[in-house]
Amino acid sequence: MTEDIERLAAGLEDGLIRRRRDLHRFPEAAWTEFRTASMVATVLLALGYEVRLGEDAVCRKSMLGVPSEEELAGHMERAVSQGGDPDLISRMAGGLTGVIGELRCGEGPVVALRFDMDANDLDEARDDDHRPWREGFASTNPGAMHACGHDGHVALGLGVAELLAGLKDRLEGTVRLIFQPGEEGVRGAGPMVDAGALDGVDYLLGGHIGFRAPRTGQLVCGVGGFLATTKFDATFTGVAAHAGAAPEQGRNALLAAANAALNLHAIPRHGQGASRISVGVLNAGQGRNVVPPNALIKGETRGETTGINDFMFERAGEVLAGAARMYGVDLVLAEVGRSVSGQSDPELAAVVRQVAENMEFFKTSEIMDSLDLRGSEDFALMLAEVQRRGGLGTYIMLGSDLAAGHHNARFDFDERCLAPGVSLFVRCVLGCMELPRRV
Structure with missing residues (x-):
């Protein structure tokens, strides 16, 4: 099956890049990810996932730092004008922009994967030295830019969704894909946890492009040191x-x-x-x-x-x-x-290493078991919740050459990491499904 996954993921590469660039053109900050979330929901529904939206995915009472109703209404209108599905967007009124997709594949562990969707409050560079501007996919939304790679994370998540849907008959367990709003400012994880996003989860995977793995071919299997x-x-x-x-x-x-x-x-x-x-x-x-x-x-x-x-x-x-x-x-x-603070579980990081060592894309000398983030990440709250209930989780750093540092107006990453990233996550899901239930 692993050879099939490699081949299928490679076949998705052009589509992954197109989707990432589309998302890069239309960035949306925390609680305003209406276009992005409606796109995610549309794809998941078409693939046969059970989809939860609105208050089924986000607990309204737990939301922090929410824009005014007037601001939210303006962002909803903009999202529709930029191609978002108006019916789906209407279900996200009030900033309820989280999306959960579930694929039930019989008895077995529940494996959750989290992908963040929001952009930074930042104006993107606009000159020919900046590839997104030069090639026509720079941000069209003033004051918002995907300067942290979350556009790549959403593209990865939807690529994983597509491959897993095609492998459904060969899976044993449940896949839950969590597309989270508001990671910037650490606002989105708590309300999704409170809405039940992690109920029954045995294994949790998350990750980030670049950051502490700034070269293509690098991989960190289990990030710790979340502040x-x-x-x-x-x-x-x-x-x-x-x-x-x-x-x-x-x-x-x-x-x-x-x-x-x-x-x-x-x-x-x-x-x-x-x-x-x-x-x-x-x-x-x-x-x-x-x-x-x-x-x-x-x-x-x-x-x-x-x-x-x-x-x-x-x-x-x-x-x-x-x-x-x-x-x-x-x-x-x-x-x-x-x-909160947090540490990835070494047992699950070992699964990631085993998968990566069997992939040509990752250089064996550049695969690291663990590394401290030395920063904060909303994923830590989800990780702590899964661990509290007896499950395991790990946070992966997917290496990529970077044009500039994260949260910089010239940020851009090497899109060659996308297809291998999809393959990595899919194969890690399969590895988790071979493990016993924990919750």
């Missing part, structure tokens, strides 16, 4: 006043936020492991001669363990509240994303 993280918005509200005639009547939200920004970075590092704090955005004020009545901080904490991250976020809350009290302004602190 727990909390994303937050801190809104300061003061009182406006004439900055020259009556400054004493004002309450300066800008100074409160500036004080907080400095002191957030003064939180002590943690002695039990790595910790991080970042203020990425500070917006404040309304006019040169007006005491600033408003300020907004967008920031994040991270920790090598969930406990360390909790420490950082608790201290951040104290710093923010103290700055607000000092300047007599009001504070609203909102969590807009969160994920």
Whole structure:
């Protein structure tokens, strides 16, 4: 069967590249992936998968950092104008853009694969040195770009779906494909978990193109070192006043936020492991001669363990509240994303290695058993949930030459990794189905 899979995956290469480039042209950020999700659902339905959409795939109560209803409505209209299915999109109203496809193939383990769909909040480079622009598939949506390879992840996922559907009569178990919104900002995994996306899952596979495997032919079989993280918005509200005639009547939200920004970075590092704090955005004020009545901080904490991250976020809350009290302004602190720490299971990483060693595409010397991510990923929350229930999971890094780093306006990856990536995931599914049920 493995030779059949290699041949079938190679035959998908042109289609995988076309789909990736189509997705690259129409990027959609977290909770607005209406066109992307409708395309995914359309393909899965045509392949014979049972498909869950809307509140069957995403728990509305668990969603964080959701755009306003007005913004969502505009994105839905845009998605339809760019070729999305209006009936499917209507079922995703409110930003419920997760999609779950299931293929039941008799008794056996439940194997889940997660693919993230969202783009970055970033304007793409527009000059001939950038291949997507030069070859006509750069982003057409202002302020959004697939600068992290999630367009490739969706293409991979749909290629896996196609191959597995064709092999259905030879499979023993259940395949569950999870297409997740909102990985950027770690917002999408939790609501899909709460909607039951991982119920009964014995084995969970996920992965990423490039990042810690920046050369084509490389492979990391089991990524660890996921940093727990909390994303937050801190809104300061003061009182406006004439900055020259009556400054004493004002309450300066800008100074409160500036004080907080400095002191957030003064939180002590943690002695039990790595910790991080970042203020990425500070917006404040309304006019040169007006005491600033408003300020907004967008920031994040991270920790090598969930406990360390909790420490950082608790201290951040104290710093923010103290700055607000000092300047007599009001504070609203909102969590807009969160994920936990995590480690892939070596037992499942060993399955990935065994598969990869039998594929010509991967260089044996470039196959790594494990590597620390040294960053945060929404997959960690799904991984922790599967492990809590007794299952196993692993996160794979699929090597690719990169034109620029992730989240860069010139990001692009080597599309030669797509077809081998499909073959790898399909063969890993088969390997998992030979293992005993765990849940």
